[in-house]
Amino acid sequence: MKHQPRALWRDKLYEVIFEADTRAGQWFDIGLLIAILISVSVVCLETVEDLDRVYGRWFYHAEWTLTVLFTIEYVLRVVCVRRPLGYALSFYGIVDLLSFLPTYISGFGFGRVGSFAVIRSFRLLRVFRVLKLIHLTSESEDLASAVWRARGKIVVFLAVVFITVTIAGTSMYEVERLHNPNDTQFTSIPQSIYWAIVTMTTVGYGDIVPQTTLGKMLSALLILVGYSLIIVPTGFVSAEAVNIRRKQDTLTQTCPYCLVEGHQTDAVFCRVCGRPL
Amino acid sequence: MKHQPRALWRDKLYEVIFEADTRAGQWFDIGLLIAILISVSVVCLETVEDLDRVYGRWFYHAEWTLTVLFTIEYVLRVVCVRRPLGYALSFYGIVDLLSFLPTYISGFGFGRVGSFAVIRSFRLLRVFRVLKLIHLTSESEDLASAVWRARGKIVVFLAVVFITVTIAGTSMYEVERLHNPNDTQFTSIPQSIYWAIVTMTTVGYGDIVPQTTLGKMLSALLILVGYSLIIVPTGFVSAEAVNIRRKQDTLTQTCPYCLVEGHQTDAVFCRVCGRPL
Amino acid sequence: MKHQPRALWRDKLYEVIFEADTRAGQWFDIGLLIAILISVSVVCLETVEDLDRVYGRWFYHAEWTLTVLFTIEYVLRVVCVRRPLGYALSFYGIVDLLSFLPTYISGFGFGRVGSFAVIRSFRLLRVFRVLKLIHLTSESEDLASAVWRARGKIVVFLAVVFITVTIAGTSMYEVERLHNPNDTQFTSIPQSIYWAIVTMTTVGYGDIVPQTTLGKMLSALLILVGYSLIIVPTGFVSAEAVNIRRKQDTLTQTCPYCLVEGHQTDAVFCRVCGRPL
């Protein structure tokens, strides 16, 4: 990136807001996370009627204070970033904007904005910036890497699950209808597929449950099949995790004479030819 | 396979319908998958009363259009394949036939055919052909291979589960009956075995639940035993997955003399011909 | 074992009944397994009122036929075994005896014997003899071995679970009582511990459910803690399974010259010193 002459305060501001290398930048990140946690908590607790009746005024004030703070933060981000439009159209830029805009809209009498709390909670993703401060970046990279390497298998697995729940759902619909035409639980095939998903993942709410004997037998069979299916991706994520773990342990040194790899971290001499590493 | 002189258009057609190496063949597979997805969706959504009342006519037309298309596809498959009877009697051949035949039967007034939607959903298995196009074949082979290698253990495990749920079910039946003769939940041993399967796989619907104190104690014990049992196959599928993963890692070196693959990472000499690698 | 002179027919009988090496012995095992499966099915289905009303007579006859057959089998076992008392007092000996005795007792008017079906179902354990015939012995030994090697960890784990559910159960009892003195679900601490076991193993029947806000918060916390606890033994059974798998792969050959172990199964020359194996 070519360095262009800019106001020094903007560079400073950029460092504080967008980076976490300086002390000020770290404090900014922690402060922002606390503000986000409070704002999400307020939005959540407002929906509890008992609390809203008593603390409603406090929630209202906290709401507006945080909204003003988030507005200032957004303006500062736009000002100090090199390409304001790039930021404004990025995922975080849109989430940042939508986290305070609805308050103004509903505040100025344009009515409640529905999916407000949902967008606010997306800001929680900034938690991952703070993880960096407590040296957990490599951990989260390992987790992401294990899931990423197993992505192909997860796609195949989801295809298998998709087909299985469709077949299971349609079968149960037919079976339950056959013996019990006035069934009130397996009312349609999509409903039965919902049952199949809830059952095969072992969630088992119990809101939809087979009533007929044949339905129960089929259900028991599906549970066992479903259970067997669902352990497979666990195995593959384990395999990737084992692999990542092993690489960290062994991929360190190679003997310069006989090219044997995988020496332990405290090795001084090659374990095969005996010459110094 | 000996090459016999055949009409060129039949070879072309065969290539498009049964193979996925050519561009046309790939488009055919994708088009067929979309048609199957639509047909399964229509069959499913038809059973939702609210939707059927409003969009019933659209479903009717989509149904007949797809039925005609599937009929044409079936005829073309029979025509271009080398051994028509072999195809017609294969699993896919029967599923293909049964996916459009019931529409004609019920359309010409012979009454609704029950297990119709179930057979349609079996056609979804063609998804695996499309996985090939997006280079996920090796992934699905790995998954299938891990399950296949662990098949012996899965059979043993299912035998253990079968015995455990039978003993658990009969025990609970006796215990619940003993203290509560008018029990309405553990009404029979098969019902209790159904309860044991639902419980030991941690699905836990809650439609059948122990009422007596002794029943609850026995149930708690069974849950812990069941849970311990059920983690065992997970471990063995993991082991197979780790093994497959390791093989992929070690399958790197090839002997330049005898071309044997899969030498261990610290190998100095070829394990088959003894010459240096 | 010193060979003593015995009647030849007793040796023959012993071979057929207790061993599975001869053709006759295999057929005997399979026949016995089928008889056991039928007897367990009959005992189970008898408890279904609808079936008992219709097929009650058939069940009665099947019951008595199988009882007579099991009596003959038991007598033959006692006769041909070298130490009859040793067999009669062994686990299988007692189970064999108790599988037919209750029928006579209730048949001669001494009233129904309660835990009858339970004992019958224990005979299903003979399934493992038949697994030997289809070459699954090594599989079941691997499974048993993985569980056995992890037994120490399972004991520790069960201690942790025991302590956790006790603390969790008593906490929930206090919390739910505090806010809701007329609570009808967390009526006593043992009941709360039952809830904790059902919850932490993710069975989640839903028959006992927190009602107060504080109870729900505590419950959510317990679920996450419980879930984290319960994945640990899965990991250790996986580790044992991986270990067993690796040993089978590598523990085959050792180089007689440089003593390097772990050669692949098709190795002809040592991979380190290059001399023939």
Next chain:
Amino acid sequence: MKHQPRALWRDKLYEVIFEADTRAGQWFDIGLLIAILISVSVVCLETVEDLDRVYGRWFYHAEWTLTVLFTIEYVLRVVCVRRPLGYALSFYGIVDLLSFLPTYISGFGFGRVGSFAVIRSFRLLRVFRVLKLIHLTSESEDLASAVWRARGKIVVFLAVVFITVTIAGTSMYEVERLHNPNDTQFTSIPQSIYWAIVTMTTVGYGDIVPQTTLGKMLSALLILVGYSLIIVPTGFVSAEAVNIRRKQDTLTQTCPYCLVEGHQTDAVFCRVCGRPL
């Protein structure tokens, strides 16, 4: 630690109460564990009304006997330990004190002390001292070590779960409210987050369940996402367990010259001093 002249009986007492190396110390630990188990059982069973009505007097006597014993034990601990205040302010010191104090308070008419049973059950943690006696210390260290090494990943994972359940809970609240304003289940966002935790961990009580079609679709999606998320830490605990297991396997060879342990199985020369093994 500098040795100070002390009464011999205090050293003896210290050895018996705080250590498990002598025979007397082992018997003391086992006796204490039994006393704790009885006291926890009594506190639990007292809350069962039916039992309390019949055995109330026995519970009362057992309660006071154990309380006196625990008081004596506490006094002896304080007397024989080198730094009494250090013990009194330690976790176990506080738990020991609080395990008998509430009985006196409520016994002398100051009213029932609520969280009494909870504190008692914390004393069960002394079970781990007894595990030492049956040689399971290394097992529990392995378990603790696997969890400890995976702690970073567990923190990251809990952050992911925390964000996911917040987004999921708020989404479901909005969706269910939108189509069903008089919803009695998703009454507030915290309630919805509770639902999300119960669902994503596959507990699935079924006390809160989506009613609308869109809610069910979103719910099915969340179950699949949640399930995929939750298998990840299982994989990483498995990886740590595999790693611990492998270390135990390789820690066999010791160099006869420099006594370094843990050489790989195919090592010919010591990796630290270079001399042949």
